Amino acid sequence: MTVDETAASTLERWHPHIERLSFRVSAQNLAQYLALRQHDLSSLQERLSELGLSSLGRCEARVGDSLAAIRATISSINAKAEMAYPPHGWSRRGAALLKRNTEDIFGLDPTGPRTRIMVTLPSEAAATPDLAHELIEAGADCARINCAHDDPATWLRMISHVRGASELLGRDCKLLMDLAGPKCRIIDVSEPEATVEEGEVVDILRSLATRSASNHKAFSISYDAAVGRLAAGQRISIDDGKLDLIVEHVFAGGVAARVARKRTKRGRLRPGKGVNFPDLDLDMTALTAKDLADLDVVLGHADIVGYSFVQTPADITQLRGEMQRRLGRRPLPALLLKIETRRAIDNLPDLVVEAAGQQRTAVMIARGDLAVELGLDSLCEHQEQILWLCEAAHVPVVWATQVLEGLVRKRNATRAEATDAALAQRAECVMLNKGPHLVEAVRFLDDILRRMDRHVLKKSPVLGSLSAWRKAEVRGTFGRSEA
Numbered sequence: 001m002t003v004d005e006t007a008a009s010t011l012e013r014w015h016p017h018i019e020r021l022s023f024r025v026s027a028q029n030l031a032q033y034l035a036l037r038q039h040d041l042s043s044l045q046e047r048l049s050e051l052g053l054s055s056l057g058r059c060e061a062r063v064g065d066s067l068a069a070i071r072a073t074i075s076s077i078n079a080k081a082e083m084a085y086p087p088h089g090w091s092r093r094g095a096a097l098l099k100r101n102t103e104d105i106f107g108l109d110p111t112g113p114r115t116r117i118m119v120t121l122p123s124e125a126a127a128t129p130d131l132a133h134e135l136i137e138a139g140a141d142c143a144r145i146n147c148a149h150d151d152p153a154t155w156l157r158m159i160s161h162v163r164g165a166s167e168l169l170g171r172d173c174k175l176l177m178d179l180a181g182p183k184c185r186i187i188d189v190s191e192p193e194a195t196v197e198e199g200e201v202v203d204i205l206r207s208l209a210t211r212s213a214s215n216h217k218a219f220s221i222s223y224d225a226a227v228g229r230l231a232a233g234q235r236i237s238i239d240d241g242k243l244d245l246i247v248e249h250v251f252a253g254g255v256a257a258r259v260a261r262k263r264t265k266r267g268r269l270r271p272g273k274g275v276n277f278p279d280l281d282l283d284m285t286a287l288t289a290k291d292l293a294d295l296d297v298v299l300g301h302a303d304i305v306g307y308s309f310v311q312t313p314a315d316i317t318q319l320r321g322e323m324q325r326r327l328g329r330r331p332l333p334a335l336l337l338k339i340e341t342r343r344a345i346d347n348l349p350d351l352v353v354e355a356a357g358q359q360r361t362a363v364m365i366a367r368g369d370l371a372v373e374l375g376l377d378s379l380c381e382h383q384e385q386i387l388w389l390c391e392a393a394h395v396p397v398v399w400a401t402q403v404l405e406g407l408v409r410k411r412n413a414t415r416a417e418a419t420d421a422a423l424a425q426r427a428e429c430v431m432l433n434k435g436p437h438l439v440e441a442v443r444f445l446d447d448i449l450r451r452m453d454r455h456v457l458k459k460s461p462v463l464g465s466l467s468a469w470r471k472a473e474v475r476g477t478f479g480r481s482e483a
Helices: 002-017 020-035 040-048 063-077 090-106 129-138 152-169 225-229 287-297 313-327 343-346 348-356 365-372 378-390 405-410 413-428 438-453 470-475
Strands: 118-119 142-144 174-176 186-189 199-204 217-221 235-238 243-251 254-262 304-307 334-339 361-366 395-398 429-432
Touching: 002 348, 002 470, 020 063, 020 348, 020 378, 020 438, 020 470, 040 063, 040 343, 040 438, 063 090, 090 118, 090 348, 090 361, 118 395, 118 438, 129 142, 129 152, 142 152, 152 174, 152 287, 174 235, 174 334, 199 243, 225 395, 287 438, 334 343, 334 348, 343 348, 343 361, 343 429, 348 361, 361 365, 365 378, 365 395, 405 438, 413 429, 413 438
Parallel strands: 118 142, 118 429, 142 174, 174 304, 199 217, 304 334, 334 361, 361 395, 395 429
Antiparallel strands: 186 217, 199 254, 235 243, 243 254
C-alpha cells in the first residue's frame, strides 16, 4: 500500500473518535506521518539532499504537502508532465497550528521564549503569596499542583495566590492540576528511615502485619496485588530508579528481593516513594477513588487537567465521562496526557486521537517513570519519537522530570543539566520540579530558552548570523590586528 492508502485506512479507523473539526487536519497529518515512517527513508534522504531538495527530515508538521513539493520538483527536473506545488506558505501552516494549540492551552506570552515554563508548586506556596508572584514575574507561564500531595484546602490557597499574582502582573499564568493516578508507592516500612546497601535482601509484603521472623528489612506497597504477580528474576525499581532490586524468591504474602544497584549514598526506604515493576503489565485502572473525589475540586479551577498513568483510549473515555457528568454543558478543560509507561507509548497515536478528537490536548514526556520502565538508553530514543509524533498531530509537548534539578534543589546546576534544558526548547513547554531555588531556576531556564530560540526551531537550525566568532573577526586572524 502507498503512504496515502495506508493513511486513509488509519484515518477511517479514527474517524468515529474525532468530533473537533479543528483536529481533523491534524489527524490526517498524523496518519500520513505514521504511514510514511513505516518505511526506512535514510537512503532516500541522502539522494534528495544531493539534488538540493528537502530530505524530509522536517516533514512532521506537513507530511502531505512536503511529499507533494518534492514530487513536483522531481517532475520538473526530469522534464515530465508538470505537477502542482502545494499552495504558497504551506510549510508554515503546520507550525502555525501547533503554535495556536500551544497558546490555547498554555496561554500567550508575547515577550517570552517560544517554549513555555511550567513550575510545580511546593506546599509553602499555599502560605506564601509572594512565591507565586516571584515565579510568574521570573517567567513561569503555568503553575502545576500535584494532587498526589497536600489537600483541597491547601490547593485552593495556592490557586488563589496564582490567580491574584497573574492579575497583578498582567500575565495569563495557566493552572495545571495533576490527578494522582494509581502510582504504586511504599506505604509502610519495618524500620523508620531504613537504609539499604547493595547486595542486601529486603522483603516486599502485601502487609507488614504478615511479616515473619525474617531479619530482613521490609516494606508494603499501595498496589498489593502486584506482589502476588512477581516472579524470581523480575525487576523492581524504587524512587525513579535510585534503588534497583531483583526478586530472588516468592513466599506466602510477599517476595524477597536483593538490592542490585544503589544510585544514592543513603538508599532510603521511605513511605511515599514510588515503586515501578518494569517486567509487569499491571493493567491498573487510571482513575482511582481519590482521583474521582479530587476531580470535584479540580474541575472548578484547573485550566488543564493532568492525567497520570493513562495507558489506553478507554482510560480517556472514562475520564471524559466523569468530566462531562460534573460539568454538564460547560466546556471541558484542556487535557494533559502523562506518558509514563511502555503501554502508553505503544498506544500513543490512539491516545492522542481519542483525547484531541474531543478536547484540547497536550502530552507530557514523564521521563522519570519512563526511564525506569524503558531503561535510560531506550528513553533517549523514545523521547525523540514522542516529540516527532506529537508535532505531526500538532499537539504541544511538555518536557518533564529533573530539569535543572541541581539548581532547583541545591543552587548548583551541572553542565549536563544546562544542556538538557537547552534540548528541552524543542518541546512546547518545560516543567521544573519544586525546590528551594525554584525562582532562580525559572530565571535561568528563561534565559536558556531565549538563547536557543535564536538558533533552533524544533529539529531545524535557524541560520541567523553567528556571534561566537565576531570578536575574532574584529581582532584579525589569530588575534593579530589586520594592517
